[in-house]
Amino acid sequence: MELAGTTAVITGGASGIGLATAKRFLELGANVVLGDIEPDALDEAVGALGPRCVGLAVDVAKEEDVISLRELAIEAFGGAQIVFNNAGVGGGPTIGTPKAVWDWVMGVNVDGVVNGINAFVPYFLERGQGWVVNTASLAGLGGVPDMGAYCASKFAVVGISESLHHELALASRGVGVSVLCPGFVSTRIFESQRNMPDELRDYNDAPSVREVNRIAEKVVKAGIDPSEVANAVANAVLGEHFWILTHERTALKTTELRLAWMRGGPPPGIDLERATKS
């Protein structure tokens, strides 16, 4: 797939991986439509990225908001050929995280992807052209302590993406999908609570949650630059690759250790530091 002259819709596009990918897509000649829940960061990004970029404040957990991103792409640039379902938030440990927090994480990380698929895939199929990129994580390839809700959401994104791949291959109508599974990337993901609904904010004051957030900040800040991820996303779209493994060694090791565990071996030891460098 060529990027020049196409239009890419990017959710979570006001910061981190989404913003870096918007810059890369613009460099390669695409127009970009950014969707994000943070209006100030979004305005700043759109202002900085120039006339081939427009933005809309959206909550990806709301179906109608994601549909409005498609409509904006049609209005501003005459259509859309790529959707990057990337908006996401961190969660909490498997033990002790209130159901309302699980719902928030699943709403953004899973419903956001489902809403992107529903809004764009039938549209792409009708036109016989399109590419979907869904953001999962290494946390979608193996369980990690203190990240139960996040792992659940990212395993779901990997599963949805694999199913979509097979459906699109059977449809054979010029539409494909990639799944992005990074390790740690230096972004503001460890401050995800900035976008939490107000009524959930007290949850962040619990000492156990503060400790998890402290560790998350340390490993995320040691992660790779978002521009590396952006390059990998662009290359996957251009090369029509399914897996985007920015931390390939760790992704493969995680999967091998899991397979050995299934075959009766010991459970894998988890070393978060291993997932910082590609």
Ligand SMILES: NC(=O)c1ccc[n+]([C@@H]2O[C@H](COP(=O)([O-])OP(=O)(O)OC[C@H]3O[C@@H](n4cnc5c(N)ncnc54)[C@H](O)[C@@H]3O)[C@@H](O)[C@H]2O)c1
């Ligand atoms: N940074 C990492 O280490 C890492 C690793 C693996 C996967 N990821 C995934 O990468 C994706 C991007 O995260 P990032 O690391 O760039 O973090 P980030 O916090 O810098 O960016 C996430 C963006 O999503 C937006 N957002 C949050 N909730 C939203 C909602 N309901 N609707 C619309 N926008 C919303 C935020 O405002 C923000 O701009 C996420 O899906 C995350 O889970 C990140």
